[in-house]
Amino acid sequence: QIGSQAVDRRVDSVCPFCGVGCLITYQIREEKIVSVQGRDGPANHGRLCVKGRFGFDYAHHPERLTRPLIRKPGVPKDWQGQTRPAHWRELFREASWDEALDLAAGQLAALRERHGPKALAGFGSAKGSNEEAYLFQKLVRTGFGSNNVDHCTRLCHASSVAALLEGVGSGAVSNPVHDVEHAELIFVIGANPTANHPVAATWMKNAARRGSKIVLADPRVTDIGRHAWRTLQFRADTDVAMLNALIHTVIEEDLVDMAFVRARVDNFDALKANAAGYSPEAVAPVCGIPAQTLREVARAFARARSAMILWGMGVSQHVHGTDNARCLIALCAITGQIGKPGSGLHPLRGQNNVQGASDAGLIPMMFPNYQRVDDPEARAWFENFWGLHPAPAGGGRPGALDATPGYTVVEIMHKALAPESDPHKVRGMYIMGENPAMSDPDLNHARHALASLEHLVVQDIFLTETAWLADVVLPASAWPEKTGTASNTDRMVQLGRRALNAPGDARPDLWIIQQIAQRMGLDWRYEGEESGVAAVYEEMRQAMHASIGGISWERLVRASSVTYPCHSADDPGQPIVFTERFPTPTGRLKLVPAQTIPAAEQPDAEYPLVLITGRQLEHWHTGSMTRRSSVLDAIEPMATASVHGDELRCRGLQPGALVRIRSRRGGVQLRLRRDDGTPHGTVFMPFAYGEAAANLLTHAALDPFGKIPEFKYCAVAIEQLDAA
C-alpha cells in the first residue's frame, strides 16, 4: 500500500544508479511507478539511498523520446556555446522506425564501404544491461568490423582495471563491500562513498561503530571523514608520493609479511628499491601530511588482522591513475592483506553496470571476459563462435575480426577531428545511452568532434546534449521498461524485470541494436521479449564461461543475484577471490613500482586554483535521469561550485555569489557554495548540470595505460559576476 491506496502490482528489479546494486521493488499503480522499496538483496539488505528511493519518475517525464527523429535538412550542428533547444522540432522531424533505421544503418554501412571499418565507432553504456553491452560490442566487432567500441568505464576506472589486470590478473574486486564488516582497518581513498555509494557507506559506518578504524585519504574531507580514525587530507596530485611513503614505512620498519611475499608475490626487490626514495619525512612537505601520521597509518595497516582498501575516481582519474592503483595493490600485497575475509582491494565501481559492461567486452582492447583482441587464439575462438567464416559474398559484414585494439573514448573524439588524409579518421558513430557531450573532458573539443561526424546515430531515452548533435535519434527504453541483468561492484550478476511498457513508440535497446545489425548484413534473430534477452544472456554465458559459466538464466530467474566467479550450477559463487593463487600466468601477484608524475596542467598566476570534478548525492553523472526526477531535482536544483570558507574570505567572495569559473578551455557561470571540506586553492564542481557543464573546463590529458582523462585536476580561475 502507498498511503491508503493499493498498488496494482509490484515488480522486482535492480537500482539503475550506482554500482552498489541495491535490489528494489517497483510499486506500480495505473501504469506508473509510485514508489520504490528496497529488497533484501545481498548488497543492500533492504536499504536504499535517496537516488534509489526517489529517482524513478524520470521514466514518466514528459520529455521522454517517443518517436524516432531525423535531423531536418540544413539545420546546423551548433556545438559552440551549445544551448538547449526550446523544442526538439527545432532540430528534428518525426520518422517511422523503418525510415529512421534504414537511414541510421544505411549511412553507417555506406561509410564502412567507402572508408573502411575504422571509419566507424560505437559507444555503448554502463547504464544498459549486460545483454545490451554484449550485443552492442558484437555489432561493432562483427558488423562495423573494428574494435572501436568503448563506454564510460574509460572515464571511470579504466586505470584501476589496467593496474589490476597487470598486477593480480583480474580487473574486478577481491572482496565485496560488505566485507568491511570483517576489516579491522578500512582504507578509503579518492572516494566519497556517502554521496556516491551511499548504501556501501552504511556498511563502513557500521564497521566503525563496532570498532574498525577508517582511514580517509582524500584532498577533500567528505562526510565519511566524520567516522574516520585518521584523515589524510593530502594535496591533490601527490597520491603516488604519499602511498609510496606508506610502502616505504612498511618495508623500513620490517612490517612486510615476508611469508606471503615469498609465496605469492613477484618483484618485491624492485618495489623496495623504488620506495627507498619516499621516506615519510621526505614526502611530508610534498603531500602535506605529517611524517608521523604517515608512519602511524602504515603501521596500523600492516599490523591489522585484516585491512581493506576501497577507492574511487579520486584515484583513477589522473594521468597517474594506473600508478596510484599500482601503489594500492603493492600496499595490500606486501602486508599480506589480500585473499582473506576483510582484506583486499575494492575499486568502487561507479555506474550500476560498469563492471558488467566491461566484462561483456564493451571495451576496445578485449573481447568478452577480458580476452585480448590481439591474441590470435582468442580471435580464432570468437570468429568461430560468432560464425564469421566464410564472409558473405558481395560485401556486408567482415569475415574476420580486427586484430588491433580499437580507440578509446577520448581517442575516438580526436579521430573524429583528424585530417581527411588520416586512414583511421572516425566519420560515423552509433552512441547508445551515453552522453559524451557532457561526460567527456574538454567539452568544446568533444562537441566539435561529435558535430563533425558525417553521421551520428544516438539511441537514448531523452534528447541529451549528445542527441542534439545527432542525424538520427532512436527512442529507447528506460531501465524499468526492460528485463536484463547488471553486474554490480561486488561481482554479483543481478536480474531486473520489466515493470512498465515504454512510452509511445520507444523500443527496447536490444531490439534496436538488432535492427541496426540486420541492416548492416548480420543475420541475427534473438526473438521474443524475454526469450530474446535470455538467448543473448546464454550466448554471453558461453563466451564468458570461465567467470559466469555456472549462472544460467533460469538460475537468475530463481535467485535474482549470483556472485561470480561461479563455475557450475551448484557453485554458490566466490565473493572473496585470490585466496590461493592470482589469475596471472604465474599464479603470483606482480608488483609494479610507481614514480611520481605531475598533473598535466598546473595552477599559475592566471589560473591559480585547482578544479576537482565529481558527483553529488542527489544527481547521477550527466543528470539526464536524476534532474528529471522531481524529488532529487527539488533537493539539488542548480549547479554550484564548492569552495572553502577561508578561500571565499580571502577572495572577497560570499556563498551564493554568481561567479564565472574559467580554464584555458572554456568557462561556466554558477553560484558558490561554502564547503570547508574542500581544501584551500581548490574548487569542486559536480558534472551533472548542462547549464554549467564542469567538463567545459577539464583537461583531456590521458593516463598512458588506462587512457582515462584527468578529471580530478586542472587549473581554473574564479571571477565574481554579482554579489550573493
Ligand code: SF4
Ligand atoms: Fe541505488 Fe546505489 Fe543508492 Fe543503492 S546505493 S539505492 S544502488 S544509488
